[in-house]
Amino acid sequence: MEASQPSNGPQASLPVLAAYQYCEVVTGQQARNFAYGIKLLPTAKRQAMSAIYAFARRVDDIGDGPLDDATKARRLEETRDVLRRVREGGIGEDDTDPVAVALSDASTRFPIPLGGLDELIDGVRMDVRGEEYETWDDLKVYCRCVAGSIGRLSLGVFGTVPGARGAERAPEIADTLGLALQLTNILRDLREDAGNGRTYLPSDDLAKFGCQDGFGSAAPPQGSDFDGLVRFEARRAEELFQEGLRLLPMLDRRSGACVSAMAGIYYRLLGRIAQDPSAVLRGRVSLAGREKAFVALRGLSGLHTRQVARAAAARERP
Structure with a gap:
């Protein structure tokens, strides 16, 4: 190196x-x-x-x-x-x-x-104490500690381009992107975390979909709507991604490419999980190296940033 x-x-x-x-x-x-x-x-x-x-x-x-x-x-x-x-x-x-x-x-x-x-240290202390989360608002506190914080730390390195529209909200948007990544992580690692005695998804959501007994095997809990649970959480993560990716037009080309690559990999993972929810119980969902390379090249080309900018402008039109 x-x-x-x-x-x-x-x-x-x-x-x-x-x-x-x-x-x-x-x-x-x-x-x-x-x-x-x-x-x-x-x-x-x-x-x-x-x-x-x-x-x-x-x-x-x-x-x-x-x-x-x-x-x-x-x-x-x-x-x-x-x-x-x-x-x-x-x-x-x-x-x-x-x-x-x-x-x-x-x-x-x-x-x-x-x-x-x-x-981040505060968030890991929550893990050590074995805290569980009743509602999404409760889980957001944890996610902001362990992932939103990394988004804000990264923004300190990236900076924003002079005159970038909405740059005053960049730390908040970076935090939201961190939440999207963390919720995707939680879905991907559902079985692994259960094996370690940890459940991160809100207990309210688990009860709503009949999954309160946990994820101790490669099969969904008996009588549950496991697919419904995963797709519900995936839609929540999708919304967070849509907001968090608004950071891209605020960054210089190479910083934007970096964020686009990292977020793009997790966004594709999220899509794969939503398409086949039970896959997270059978093993670790991942992308092939060539697919990651494609995501990185797409970010470096600026295509992803331009798409996000156009989508944001369209949402703001009366």
């Missing part, structure tokens, strides 16, 4: 470049869909996004790991302390934590709202 230098601000030192390279390796190994998108960014933005992802991955790994709940809670607070040091400028380039070094450097080059990572 290249050790190229960020273009924003002073030239990065070799220790900082090594820290960024570490974060890029983590991203490439642990988040293929995310890595697919950020490959389309210029070096400085790609490295900053890798630093954000590597820190977020650390937080997620604590929550999903084998430690007992008390140890997880302590480790999460230790991670929050690292974030505090980053925020206060207390991480030197010779620090032994490459993720902290990279995130600290990125936060000096871009206006990254680091509080979003505090929100």
Whole structure:
């Protein structure tokens, strides 16, 4: 992987470049869909996004790991302390934590709202406590913590183009796109999460479709309208995507291509899930590499952005 230098601000030192390279390796190994998108960014933005992802991955790994709940809670607070040091400028380039070094450097080059990572930690604490969600409004709080926050953090790196219409709402729209991605994730991982003793979909919705007994097998719950449940949630995610994708015309070409690629992959996953809801109980729904490449090229061409802009303009016409 290249050790190229960020273009924003002073030239990065070799220790900082090594820290960024570490974060890029983590991203490439642990988040293929995310890595697919950020490959389309210029070096400085790609490295900053890798630093954000590597820190977020650390937080997620604590929550999903084998430690007992008390140890997880302590480790999460230790991670929050690292974030505090980053925020206060207390991480030197010779620090032994490459993720902290990279995130600290990125936060000096871009206006990254680091509080979003505090929100992510809050969301993972909710997982550790085993919280369940009665209504969609309840679940939205969790989704905003673990995914909407990433949308807002990413926007800090991307920025908006000068004079972009509606740019004052960009953080809110980025947050909404994060919700769309997270709800798609929840649907895709329904069986896996059930195996780990977690249920994220609102209990009100589960009861409405007769799915309150959970998803412990490859077959839908007896007597339930499982397909109806999944399609109901998929329509909700579709609406969130339609709002969240309005971010695209506000971004420069390569940032827009990155968002279009990442969102486009999940949007296609959502369509596949809605078409065959029970597939999520049989295994992990995914896209082939060539299909991801097509989505990325479509984003890079600007076609997706132009389509979103035309659709938004059409909705605003009297």
